[in-house]
Amino acid sequence: MTRSLTISIDAMGGDHGPSVVVPGVALAATEAPALRFLLHGDERAISAELAKHPSLKDRVEVRHAERVVAMDEKPAQALRRGKGTSMWSAIESVKSGEAQGSVSAGNTGALMAISLLILRMSVDVERPCLVVGWPGVKGITTVLDVGANVDCDAERLVEFAILGEAFHRAAHGVAKPTVGLLNVGAEDMKGHEEVRQAHSILRSGKFDLDYRGFVEGDELFQNKVDVVVTDGFTGNVALKTAEGAARYIGGELRAALNSSLTSKLGMLFAKAGLMKFREKLSPDAAAPLLGLNGVVVKSHGGASDRDIAAAIRMASKLAQSDFAAEIERNMTRLTAAVAEQQPPAVDGAA
Amino acid sequence: MTRSLTISIDAMGGDHGPSVVVPGVALAATEAPALRFLLHGDERAISAELAKHPSLKDRVEVRHAERVVAMDEKPAQALRRGKGTSMWSAIESVKSGEAQGSVSAGNTGALMAISLLILRMSVDVERPCLVVGWPGVKGITTVLDVGANVDCDAERLVEFAILGEAFHRAAHGVAKPTVGLLNVGAEDMKGHEEVRQAHSILRSGKFDLDYRGFVEGDELFQNKVDVVVTDGFTGNVALKTAEGAARYIGGELRAALNSSLTSKLGMLFAKAGLMKFREKLSPDAAAPLLGLNGVVVKSHGGASDRDIAAAIRMASKLAQSDFAAEIERNMTRLTAAVAEQQPPAVDGAA
Numbered sequence: 251m252t253r254s255l256t257i258s259i260d261a262m263g264g265d266h267g268p269s270v271v272v273p274g275v276a277l278a279a280t281e282a283p284a285l286r287f288l289l290h291g292d293e294r295a296i297s298a299e300l301a302k303h304p305s306l307k308d309r310v311e312v313r314h315a316e317r318v319v320a321m322d323e324k325p326a327q328a329l330r331r332g333k334g335t336s337m338w339s340a341i342e343s344v345k346s347g348e349a350q351g352s353v354s355a356g357n358t359g360a361l362m363a364i365s366l367l368i369l370r371m372s373v374d375v376e377r378p379c380l381v382v383g384w385p386g387v388k389g390i391t392t393v394l395d396v397g398a399n400v401d402c403d404a405e406r407l408v409e410f411a412i413l414g415e416a417f418h419r420a421a422h423g424v425a426k427p428t429v430g431l432l433n434v435g436a437e438d439m440k441g442h443e444e445v446r447q448a449h450s451i452l453r454s455g456k457f458d459l460d461y462r463g464f465v466e467g468d469e470l471f472q473n474k475v476d477v478v479v480t481d482g483f484t485g486n487v488a489l490k491t492a493e494g495a496a497r498y499i500g501g502e503l504r505a506a507l508n509s510s511l512t513s514k515l516g517m518l519f520a521k522a523g524l525m526k527f528r529e530k531l532s533p534d535a536a537a538p539l540l541g542l543n544g545v546v547v548k549s550h551g552g553a554s555d556r557d558i559a560a561a562i563r564m565a566s567k568l569a570q571s572d573f574a575a576e577i578e579r580n581m582t583r584l585t586a587a588v589a590e591q592q593p594p595a596v597d598g599a600a
Numbered sequence: 601m602t603r604s605l606t607i608s609i610d611a612m613g614g615d616h617g618p619s620v621v622v623p624g625v626a627l628a629a630t631e632a633p634a635l636r637f638l639l640h641g642d643e644r645a646i647s648a649e650l651a652k653h654p655s656l657k658d659r660v661e662v663r664h665a666e667r668v669v670a671m672d673e674k675p676a677q678a679l680r681r682g683k684g685t686s687m688w689s690a691i692e693s694v695k696s697g698e699a700q701g702s703v704s705a706g707n708t709g710a711l712m713a714i715s716l717l718i719l720r721m722s723v724d725v726e727r728p729c730l731v732v733g734w735p736g737v738k739g740i741t742t743v744l745d746v747g748a749n750v751d752c753d754a755e756r757l758v759e760f761a762i763l764g765e766a767f768h769r770a771a772h773g774v775a776k777p778t779v780g781l782l783n784v785g786a787e788d789m790k791g792h793e794e795v796r797q798a799h800s801i802l803r804s805g806k807f808d809l810d811y812r813g814f815v816e817g818d819e820l821f822q823n824k825v826d827v828v829v830t831d832g833f834t835g836n837v838a839l840k841t842a843e844g845a846a847r848y849i850g851g852e853l854r855a856a857l858n859s860s861l862t863s864k865l866g867m868l869f870a871k872a873g874l875m876k877f878r879e880k881l882s883p884d885a886a887a888p889l890l891g892l893n894g895v896v897v898k899s900h901g902g903a904s905d906r907d908i909a910a911a912i913r914m915a916s917k918l919a920q921s922d923f924a925a926e927i928e929r930n931m932t933r934l935t936a937a938v939a940e941q942q943p944p945a946v947d948g949a950a
Contacts, residue, residue, distance in 0.1 A: 385848075386848065387848065387851065397784055400784060400791060400792045401792050401793070432837060434747055434750060434832070434833055434836040434837065434840075441750055441833065442750045442751050442833055443751070445833075466837075466840050467836070467837040467838070467839070467840030467841035467842075467843070467844055468840040468841065468843050468844030468847065469844065470841060470844055471844040471845065471847065471848035472844075480837075482784070483784055483791065483792055483795075483834065484833065484834050484837050486784040486817070487782060487784065487816075487817040487830075487834050487837065487838050488817070488837050488838065488841045489817070490784075490816050490817030490818040491817035491818065491820060491838045491841045491842050491845070492817075492841050492842075492844075492845045493817075493818050494817055494818030494819065494820055494821040494822075494842075495821065495841070495842045495845035495846060495849070496845060496849060497818065497821065498735075498736065498737065498821035499845070499846060499849050501737065503853075
C-alpha cells in the first residue's frame, strides 16, 4: 500500500524530547518514503532539531504546543490541565482525521486517560488495553491486558482476544494468529469462573479466531500461541515477575561468575554473549493502546531514536491494516454469541 | 526442645520409592537423634533398604501397605481407592496421633485430596494452601497460595496471611515475619476489590501480624517482605512464569555463549558459576500443605535423599513449633475483625 499516511507525534514526550524524537522521525522517514508527520510541541526546540535533518523538510509539519505533560503527573491532573499540551494535540490530530495514527513516549497513565477522553473506546472494555510483546524461543507472543483493566468478566476476556488477534496480525504480519487463555492448567475445569466461561465462548467457533485453549505461565516463553489473553491483574503480575526474574538471574549470574578467578575470566569471554541476551529483555519500544477509536502507540520514557522509529513503524502498520474493521466484525459476533448463551430468563416454558 | 517426635512417611512416594526415601530418612535421622519414624509401604522393599542402614534399626517402625497411589492418578480416583495405600496410611498416622507430622513425595493432587479428607481444614479456606519458598537476593520469601484455591475473597486472602506468617516463623526461625499482599501497584486504590479489602482488614492492626502493604511481581525477588499473599490463580501464574523465565534465560544464555569461539571458551570457564545459580531455582524439596489439622509436607516426585531429609526436617520443625496455636489465635481475631467491618445490616437505628 502506498497511500500517503500521516503520523501525529508528541515531540516533547519521553526523557529527552525533540533531541531524540526528531532523529527517530528521521529514521522512520528513511524507511517509509510515503510517510508524513505532524510534530506537536515547542516550535523553537523542534525546528532546531529539524534543521539537522534537511531531508525531513517537506514531510513534516510542526504544530506549536505551549505546554508539556510532566512524566510524574497523575492521570486525573493531566486530564484537567492537559488541553494545549503536546500530548493532547497529538491525540486530537487523530480524532480530527488529520493523522491516521499517533506516537508518544510520554507519561503512560496520562496518555491512556487523554486518549480515552478524546478518542473513546471502540469496544465495551473500560480502558485501553496494555499490550506487551513477550519474548520466547520462537519469537514474540502478544500478551494482553498487562495492567489497565484489573477486573475482568468473561466477556472482557473475549474482547481482549478479539483485540489482540487483530493487533498481532497487523503488527507482525501473521495471517491467522493463534489465541490462548492464560490459566493454571490445561483441562477444561481448571481456573476460575471467568476464565472457564471465556473458554467456553471462544470455543463456540462463533468467531473468526484460531482459538487453541488454555496456556500456562511457563508456556508464555515457548510461543505456544501467538496471542495470550488474561485479565490486567494477572497480566501485570506475570509481566513484572518475568522482569524481576530476569534482573535476579542476571545478578546471581554476575555474582556466580565473579566468585572465582576462572569464572572471572569466563565472564570476560562471555560478555559479548550476555549483551545479546539482555537486548531481548529490554522494555517495550512500541506498545499500542488497544481498543480506542484510533491508533495510539506509546514508547517508554527512556526511548532512543530507534525506539521512536519502531513506534512510528507500528503506528503506520496499524493505520494501514484492516484491524479496526476486523475487531468490529468479531465484536458483532460476540454480542450474538453472548445473547445465545443467555436466553431471556423469565420467558415461557423450556 | 528434645521431646521425642515421630514423623510418618510414605515410603513408596516419588519416582524412586524406598530406594531414595529410606536413605533420606537415614540422613534426617543423623541430624536429629531424637526423631522416630513410621514408614508406610511395601514391607519387603522397605526392609531391604533398611538393612543397608543399621543405625535406623531402633528408630523406625514399618507399616505394611499393599498398594500405592500412582503418580498420574486423578485426585477423585485416589480418594475412591486410596484406603490401604502407603500415602493414605501415612496421613492416617497423623490423624490418630501416632505421628506428629508426615512426608510424601507422591502425587500432589492425591496427597491434597487425601489429607483434606482425613485431617480436614483448621481454617475456613477450602483446600490446603500450596506454599513455595521463592528465592531472592536476600534469602527466601514464602509465597502462597500458588495453585490450590483459585477463587479467593478478601477473607481467604487474610487467612493465607495468617497461615503463611505462622509457617514462615516455624520453618525459617524468623521471630516476626513481615507480610505483604501481591498487587499491581503500591497505592491503596490499586488492584481489584478483593485485594483492596484484604489490605484494609490487614491494616486494621487487629492481628498479631507485621503487615507491610502491597508488593509487586518484580519485588518477589527482592525479599521485600518475608511472606507474600495472593490468590491461587495469580500465585500459580507468577510461579510458572518465573520458572519459564529461568528456563528461557538459561537457554538463551547457552545459545549466546555458544555463538562464538571466545564465548564458547567463556562458557567452559563459567560452567561452575552457572551450576551454583541453577541450584537455587530447583523445584521445592519441601512444600507444606497449609491449613490442615496436622502437618503434611510434600516433596517433588523426583526427590533425592537430601530432598526427603529436607522435607522431614521441615515436618519436624512445624510439629515442634506453636504454629497451629498461633494460627488459631489470629483466626479468632479475623472473625472479630470481619464482624466489626460488617455490622448487622437490618438491626435498628445508627
